[in-house]
Amino acid sequence: MERVAVIGLGLIGGSLSLDIKEVFGSKIIGIDGSLENAEKALSLGIIDEISTIENLTNVDVVIIATPVDTVSEITKQVLNVISDDTLVFDVGSVKEEICLALENHPKRVNFVAAHPIAGTEFSGPDAAIRNLFRNKINILCDIDKSKKEISDKAFLIFEKLGMKLKFMKPAEHDRHIAYVSHLSHVSSFMLGKTVLEIEKDEQNIFDMAGSGFESTVRLAKSSPSTWTPIFTENKKNLLSSLDEYIKNLVEFRSSLKEGDKDEIFKMMKETNHLKEILNGINKNY
Amino acid sequence: MERVAVIGLGLIGGSLSLDIKEVFGSKIIGIDGSLENAEKALSLGIIDEISTIENLTNVDVVIIATPVDTVSEITKQVLNVISDDTLVFDVGSVKEEICLALENHPKRVNFVAAHPIAGTEFSGPDAAIRNLFRNKINILCDIDKSKKEISDKAFLIFEKLGMKLKFMKPAEHDRHIAYVSHLSHVSSFMLGKTVLEIEKDEQNIFDMAGSGFESTVRLAKSSPSTWTPIFTENKKNLLSSLDEYIKNLVEFRSSLKEGDKDEIFKMMKETNHLKEILNGINKNY
Numbered sequence: 001m002e003r004v005a006v007i008g009l010g011l012i013g014g015s016l017s018l019d020i021k022e023v024f025g026s027k028i029i030g031i032d033g034s035l036e037n038a039e040k041a042l043s044l045g046i047i048d049e050i051s052t053i054e055n056l057t058n059v060d061v062v063i064i065a066t067p068v069d070t071v072s073e074i075t076k077q078v079l080n081v082i083s084d085d086t087l088v089f090d091v092g093s094v095k096e097e098i099c100l101a102l103e104n105h106p107k108r109v110n111f112v113a114a115h116p117i118a119g120t121e122f123s124g125p126d127a128a129i130r131n132l133f134r135n136k137i138n139i140l141c142d143i144d145k146s147k148k149e150i151s152d153k154a155f156l157i158f159e160k161l162g163m164k165l166k167f168m169k170p171a172e173h174d175r176h177i178a179y180v181s182h183l184s185h186v187s188s189f190m191l192g193k194t195v196l197e198i199e200k201d202e203q204n205i206f207d208m209a210g211s212g213f214e215s216t217v218r219l220a221k222s223s224p225s226t227w228t229p230i231f232t233e234n235k236k237n238l239l240s241s242l243d244e245y246i247k248n249l250v251e252f253r254s255s256l257k258e259g260d261k262d263e264i265f266k267m268m269k270e271t272n273h274l275k276e277i278l279n280g281i282n283k284n285y
Numbered sequence: 286m287e288r289v290a291v292i293g294l295g296l297i298g299g300s301l302s303l304d305i306k307e308v309f310g311s312k313i314i315g316i317d318g319s320l321e322n323a324e325k326a327l328s329l330g331i332i333d334e335i336s337t338i339e340n341l342t343n344v345d346v347v348i349i350a351t352p353v354d355t356v357s358e359i360t361k362q363v364l365n366v367i368s369d370d371t372l373v374f375d376v377g378s379v380k381e382e383i384c385l386a387l388e389n390h391p392k393r394v395n396f397v398a399a400h401p402i403a404g405t406e407f408s409g410p411d412a413a414i415r416n417l418f419r420n421k422i423n424i425l426c427d428i429d430k431s432k433k434e435i436s437d438k439a440f441l442i443f444e445k446l447g448m449k450l451k452f453m454k455p456a457e458h459d460r461h462i463a464y465v466s467h468l469s470h471v472s473s474f475m476l477g478k479t480v481l482e483i484e485k486d487e488q489n490i491f492d493m494a495g496s497g498f499e500s501t502v503r504l505a506k507s508s509p510s511t512w513t514p515i516f517t518e519n520k521k522n523l524l525s526s527l528d529e530y531i532k533n534l535v536e537f538r539s540s541l542k543e544g545d546k547d548e549i550f551k552m553m554k555e556t557n558h559l560k561e562i563l564n565g566i567n568k569n570y
Contacts, residue, residue, distance in 0.1 A: 137492045181496030190533040192556040207422045211466030224553035248475040268509035271477040275506045
């Protein structure tokens, strides 16, 4: 793990760089479409040098942490130049498209499709932090399509960074993540949009935000550059989850309009079960 | 402030008791519809004795912290027994109905309609904590309908507990709070319901919750006994806010279906403005 390249120096790429540098003492080669980002990452000590994809002929690992609609194309370019023992992995939030796109690439065995479930609502090199991945789940898709030396190298990195591994088929991953993650983001963004449209007086939003609004719209601070491609790449699954969500809101609205307290109470009581499910998070980790 | 009665010994009533006891050295007289709750509050040291409304003839303050659909009736009973210099205030999340219901009561001048914007997703006497109200906004409605000695006494308590006061008409309060608080709760509860319905495998919810789901559904852990009456008491405003929210979700869905990346990006970018508004929370307090 002497030389590790990171393409995309935002929250995830930058945080991976910091951890890998600390844990393995690696030299980090940074690549970013924005020279400003790359230089900021260099000045923050996140990376050790700035380079380009063509120069990645002699590195141990390449991490692709760019917006999901660019991952397939960039990964192909990377696989075309790397050596036989270079591990390439991505960290994108949508997995079916990338796995399909690389299926027949001669260097497919060098690639691992990963999705570490970690992040904050912040973005860019400034948002990079140490230990972002400690005790977090990392979902690996189609791991049987990587050769053993490559998956072993990936497991070693993920383990040393404190991640817990979970294995899924790409389609299965995209379906689950649409409901549990992507829908949460849409829900939060649209809540924020609704309140901004109605509340012309921003002081009111500020004053009343402690009433539950602040945590519920936390995700609406997320980067549109990151999330627009995630939503469109996972369109099919996100549309289904949105349909279910809108259906439930319309049903709630109808119960409220009728003043059906029993039904409203029942819907909330059943949903309270999430308490036990989410408490597991603190219990097990 | 020697003798302070608190009716409704849950998160808000219990937390007020703890602070008032600490700050004013008051003796706290506790009343609750559930004897179990009252005894728990007594054993936790939140209150000093258990009593009933008929006995409140000789107290300095009565706080009404029961579910909002019971506040008007209980406040009337309290106003009927108290002395001329007793302050009575409620802490409910809906204000128009209560202000209307008490408008013509002969002791209306002893009443202050308050809504401290504070809370957690927990409930019951066990949930009571110290300093819950420090640096929080407390919205007072129709304060000109209280006599001066009474509003002065209320201001003193609120100030010593660290609250910042804001004044509104009841209808205005209910309209704003529907958008900023009540809609957040519905949004969160329905998100939780949608995910629970689809994800039969709870381990998946647990594993993926770090991806944004956990914070967005925090409010879905809230008490149905507290929130059912809030929603139904503020029905008119909540229906309007739900209509706006559903409209935005349907529009987002349509942009997603068409693959209109520019429009999706724009909606999110504009909503990002919440960052600056909410940052004020940390800046000013």
